[in-house]
Amino acid sequence: MPKVIIPSPLREYADDQFEINLDGDNLAETLETLVSMYPELKPAITGSMFLSVFINGKRIDSGMEGWNSVILNKGDEISLIIPIAGG
């Protein structure tokens, strides 16, 4: 089961969870499941031009339209990286 790491600025939209284990064979399914569970995340994930996705520390370059061809394996760690600028 893949695990999604929720970045600090988005946790308030996901019941303050740090990470969430989700079903899904590919990245699109998994993130759609996440957004269906926590609709307030949608603007920052499937509706955002600022999001970068990393799986096990490696960037997914395909863009949102290619997420369904990114196959996930048990234990994969999905990092949702949004720009932060606090100094």
Place this chain on the structure above:
Amino acid sequence: MPSLDRYRRQMDLPGWGKDAQERLGRSRVLVAGLGGLGSAVATNLVLAGVGKIRICDADTVDITNLNRQFLHSEGSIGSHKTRSAMETLAALNSGVEIEPVFSYIDSGNVAEIASGVSIIVDCLDNFEGRYVLNRWAVEAGIPLVHGAVWGLEGRVTFIAPPYTPCLACIFPAAPPGGSVPVLGAASCAIGSLQAMETVKYIVGTGRLLKGRMFIFDGSTMRFCELELERNPLCPVCGKVGHGGSRPLNGSCKAPPD
């Protein structure tokens, strides 16, 4: 020449010694932003004996700064941050020359503010200024230590194209900035890591965060590392090729062009 005794404990590090300390003493660093990150960065660089530190900020001290910005104190509320920072830093180490610049950084003044330094530490609180600094650093061939914080989480990476991606490769676009929650311990931790990268670069030791972003989450006390790659179509650094003369410190995971 002032005594090096105050640096004895770092000169005792394997491979450092007098040469490393003199390298630090000959260097000049720009610390852009004197907030939570800048407080930790400037303090650590002063303690380490970096010879000249240019500090830049256009703000005055506000009471809401004081949970994390330890260069400033209750008595400095309303004063220029550069002034209170200079007083604090000078009291820590009289052997370091502090160059205060009370100014915002924009495309019109960045060359003047950032020229003549060997490395830039980005401690700004907005992407607009960060992108300006990034572009100038790329064009001038000066490394940039990026740090940012939100809440108890923070990130650090070492930017030096063509050996690494630039900030615009990593974040091609960013939303408008604004006030964000920050715990002082988080900005202090991330700023200290930025200072560590800066000192390592100057001394020429260790393995820098080139092509890697370090993410620390104080909420869970977990950290992770992301692999970063250059964007060959990056409008800022895409045309910067290999073969330059910038010295390479540590290893580099960034792929070739």
